[in-house]
Each structure stands twice: as structure tokens, then as C-alpha cells.
Amino acid sequence: MGRLVPAVTRALDILELFLDGDGTLSAPDIVRKLQLPRTTVHELVTTLAARSYIVTVPGEPGRYRLGVRPYQLGSRYAEQLDLAAEGQQVAREVAETCDETVHVAILEGTDVIYIAKVDSTHAVRMVSAAGRRLPAHCTSVGKMLLASLPGPELAARVPDSADLVAMTPNSITEPAALREALAGIRERGVAVESRESNPDVSCVAAPVRDRSGRVVAALSVSVPMIRWSAPREDELAQLAVKGAADLSERLGYRGAGR
Known part of the structure; x- marks a missing residue:
């Protein structure tokens, strides 16, 4: 088995946080839950948002929810x-x-x-x-x-x-x-x-x-x-x-x- 890539692991950890609670998170929530540096969380959140894995909650610019990309991947998985x-x-x-x-x-x-x-x-x-x-x-x-x-x-x-x-x-x-x-x-x-x-x-x-x-x-x-x-x-x-x-x-x- 090859070496795990830390940045990818952290990005996936962030996505999996959305499976709990009400499905929305702020950057401070992520920092607190994963014990990651704020700068790291900011970079990961920016990347995930740019790829439509997460999006900002309407009317709450500081909070995020899952975007369309996880749904598309889940739908493809279900089809198979x-x-x-x-x-x-x-x-x-x-x-x-x-x-x-x-x-x-x-x-x-x-x-x-x-x-x-x-x-x-x-x-x-x-x-x-x-x-x-x-x-x-x-x-x-x-x-x-x-x-x-x-x-x-x-x-x-x-x-x-x-x-x-x-x-x-x-x-x-x-x-x-x-x-x-x-x-x-x-x-x-x-x-x-x-x-x-x-x-x-x-x-x-x-x-x-x-x-x-x-x-x-x-x-x-x-x-x-x-x-x-x-x-x-x-x-x-x-x-x-x-x-x-x-x-x-x-x-x-x-x-x-x-």
C-alpha cells in the first residue's frame, strides 16, 4: 500500500464532517473539530469550494454545506x-x-x-x-x-x-x-x-x-x-x-x- 497524502486525507476529513449535525460548518468549526491550523483549513476549504465539493450557505457567507459534486459521485456509485x-x-x-x-x-x-x-x-x-x-x-x-x-x-x-x-x-x-x-x-x-x-x-x-x-x-x-x-x-x-x-x-x- 502506498503512502497516504496528508492534504488529501485532510480534505476528505473535512467532507466527512458534513455527514453529522445539520450538515453545515464554518471554518472555525472545522479548525476546532479537526485540530488543524486555520491557514490549512482556509486553503482546503477554498479548494473544495472551487471544485464544487462545498458551497456557501445562502445568507450565511461564513458557513458551508456540501455542493453538487459529492451528490454526482454518490449517484454514480449508486448506479453501479x-x-x-x-x-x-x-x-x-x-x-x-x-x-x-x-x-x-x-x-x-x-x-x-x-x-x-x-x-x-x-x-x-x-x-x-x-x-x-x-x-x-x-x-x-x-x-x-x-x-x-x-x-x-x-x-x-x-x-x-x-x-x-x-x-x-x-x-x-x-x-x-x-x-x-x-x-x-x-x-x-x-x-x-x-x-x-x-x-x-x-x-x-x-x-x-x-x-x-x-x-x-x-x-x-x-x-x-x-x-x-x-x-x-x-x-x-x-x-x-x-x-x-x-x-x-x-x-x-x-x-x-x-
């Missing part, structure tokens, strides 16, 4: 993101932590499509594959995604007259029961499926958000019933939430209120 590839990487990291099968799925109509999967190393594990399609209401990822839909959209996809197929005796088959389950999922922030798509498997899932905060996928951890328990469910729920948050961050999401 591949949800499946990013999901596969995060799924691998989660699977290495818990040694269980991890999926990432998206919603299409009333089905889910698995776009990434990493297997457990255990002899007893799920038999599934990326690209497989399942009824959303029978899976933890699907229920998580359905729970994230606006009310009118959910009603359009799953009307009162919907015929919900049963994959196992534990599958939800009544729209009213599904809506009740989805309400609980919204409140908890994670979805659990107990032998609803496979009589020998339970799963827990968490939502994945894009940079706008919209739920675009869900990440789940699937476990054969011989390794499932209430404490294990809680442990895996935390891992699913962390994995989904990591994937969301890769997609540009910075969290509510940030």
Missing part, C-alpha cells in the same frame, strides 16, 4: 451497485458468524425471489437456491417485505378475497390473519417464520433499505428445527438485523434521522 452481489457478500459474512443458511430476497407481486444465498456448513441444512420463487406470505423474508408496503399497496396485492396457498400445515392462509401477523412484524422490526414454507425449518428476517430509506429486500437466517430454540431465535434475529443494516449501508442508507 448490484444488490445481488452486495447481498451475497453480506450473506457470506452473516453465515460465517452463525454457520446457518442466509438468504437475501426481493418482492415481486406476492412472491419472493431469492437473489443471494450462502449455505451453512452443517450436514443438516436448507435445500434452496438463488433464483427460487416462493409465496411471500409463507416466508420470513416475504412477510418482512409485505409488512413494509404502504397500506393501499398491501391491500391491492393481498385483498380480502386473496387465496393464500398453504405450503405446510403452519402456513397462513387467511388474509386477515396475515394482516395481523404483519402488524406484529412492523412493531417488532423482524419477521419470524416457523415451519411455514418447510416443515423442518424456521427463519428470521430483517429489512434492507436503499439510500432513500425504502425497503428493497430482506435478509434472513434459516435454521433446521433441530437447532432452533427461543434463545437461538433471539440471537439470530440480532444477526439478521445487523446483516440487513450492513447491506442497507452498502446501498447508501444512513439510518432514520441521519
Whole structure:
């Protein structure tokens, strides 16, 4: 690895300061936060402003905010993101932590499509594959995604007259029961499926958000019933939430209120 260039490092440090607070800074703020000489900060701020990385706040000539250039770079980065590839990487990291099968799925109509999967190393594990399609209401990822839909959209996809197929005796088959389950999922922030798509498997899932905060996928951890328990469910729920948050961050999401 080559030597880091101090001036570039300091310029990037300044830009990253704008990620916190109200998104505006004065030169004295930068001096205080980074403990840099005033002359250095003045030169760096002048350079960043000249290249449209920062601009003065209207009506406040002594304060700066991010300019259009970071937005352009971020937009180009977002265009190059591949949800499946990013999901596969995060799924691998989660699977290495818990040694269980991890999926990432998206919603299409009333089905889910698995776009990434990493297997457990255990002899007893799920038999599934990326690209497989399942009824959303029978899976933890699907229920998580359905729970994230606006009310009118959910009603359009799953009307009162919907015929919900049963994959196992534990599958939800009544729209009213599904809506009740989805309400609980919204409140908890994670979805659990107990032998609803496979009589020998339970799963827990968490939502994945894009940079706008919209739920675009869900990440789940699937476990054969011989390794499932209430404490294990809680442990895996935390891992699913962390994995989904990591994937969301890769997609540009910075969290509510940030």
C-alpha cells in the first residue's frame, strides 16, 4: 500500500464532517473539530469550494454545506451497485458468524425471489437456491417485505378475497390473519417464520433499505428445527438485523434521522 497524502486525507476529513449535525460548518468549526491550523483549513476549504465539493450557505457567507459534486459521485456509485452481489457478500459474512443458511430476497407481486444465498456448513441444512420463487406470505423474508408496503399497496396485492396457498400445515392462509401477523412484524422490526414454507425449518428476517430509506429486500437466517430454540431465535434475529443494516449501508442508507 502506498503512502497516504496528508492534504488529501485532510480534505476528505473535512467532507466527512458534513455527514453529522445539520450538515453545515464554518471554518472555525472545522479548525476546532479537526485540530488543524486555520491557514490549512482556509486553503482546503477554498479548494473544495472551487471544485464544487462545498458551497456557501445562502445568507450565511461564513458557513458551508456540501455542493453538487459529492451528490454526482454518490449517484454514480449508486448506479453501479448490484444488490445481488452486495447481498451475497453480506450473506457470506452473516453465515460465517452463525454457520446457518442466509438468504437475501426481493418482492415481486406476492412472491419472493431469492437473489443471494450462502449455505451453512452443517450436514443438516436448507435445500434452496438463488433464483427460487416462493409465496411471500409463507416466508420470513416475504412477510418482512409485505409488512413494509404502504397500506393501499398491501391491500391491492393481498385483498380480502386473496387465496393464500398453504405450503405446510403452519402456513397462513387467511388474509386477515396475515394482516395481523404483519402488524406484529412492523412493531417488532423482524419477521419470524416457523415451519411455514418447510416443515423442518424456521427463519428470521430483517429489512434492507436503499439510500432513500425504502425497503428493497430482506435478509434472513434459516435454521433446521433441530437447532432452533427461543434463545437461538433471539440471537439470530440480532444477526439478521445487523446483516440487513450492513447491506442497507452498502446501498447508501444512513439510518432514520441521519
